[in-house]
Amino acid sequence: MNPLQDFELNEISEQPGNRPQFEINDMNSLNWAFRKIAALKSQEKEIKALAATEKQRIEEWESKELKPIEENLAFFENLVGVYHTKQLQEDPKAKTLSTPYGKSKSRAIKEQPKAVDQDQLLEHVKKAGLNELIKEDIKWGDFKKSLSIKEIDGKKVVIDENGQAVPGVEVEPASINFKVEV
Structure with missing residues (x-):
């Protein structure tokens, strides 16, 4: 100082x-x-x-x-x-x-399987047709870039690149944030 x-x-x-x-x-x-x-x-x-x-x-x-x-x-x-x-x-x-x-x-622990290679494991599960065991997730950052906001019947709606309304997504209102830098 x-x-x-x-x-x-x-x-x-x-x-x-x-x-x-x-x-x-x-x-x-x-x-x-x-x-x-x-x-x-x-x-x-x-x-x-x-x-x-x-x-x-x-x-x-x-x-x-x-x-x-x-x-x-x-x-x-x-x-x-x-x-x-x-x-x-x-x-x-x-x-x-x-x-x-x-x-x-003392406590006896039975032998049990242990996952060591996730890629090989995922490939095996897919080949075996056990798709219900695979977790699905959305790449939100990439998907968000393809969305747009349109006003329909006086209400703002989120639209995908095919022109369809996207359920489960809302419009976050614009705002102004202030950050002080010195």
């Missing part, structure tokens, strides 16, 4: 409720408002940059502190798993091992 922006911020440092009412009524007052916006955006950018730096430092510290804990957790959970496996070999009904400080629960 430069000294001019600092001056602009000092000029508006009063609380919003205590500020005198201001109205933009000419190019000079518009320029004044843009200077204030530029100074505020500069201050906002500085605060966000500082916060991002601090967040990164805190995340690095957190990772460094958690790494040995995560390694120890993995080590002990592996020991529990090895012990539970031995217990299951001796007694297949020992699905849960319980102590006052925790439980180890």
Whole structure:
């Protein structure tokens, strides 16, 4: 932030409720408002940059502190798993091992299919005639370009390139958006 922006911020440092009412009524007052916006955006950018730096430092510290804990957790959970496996070999009904400080629960998962190549899978499903399993979707961006708006009987209607009214599509009224850039 430069000294001019600092001056602009000092000029508006009063609380919003205590500020005198201001109205933009000419190019000079518009320029004044843009200077204030530029100074505020500069201050906002500085605060966000500082916060991002601090967040990164805190995340690095957190990772460094958690790494040995995560390694120890993995080590002990592996020991529990090895012990539970031995217990299951001796007694297949020992699905849960319980102590006052925790439980180890085993759960058998049956073999099951896993999709690894979507293109090959889609081709197979099409060849097998299982079209009801294929999801259909509209390329809205491309379709929207081919549509037009016509007024029919005093009502605006969306028409496709064949001149047919398109059900399921409405006319969104025009509007003006304002974006302030400095």
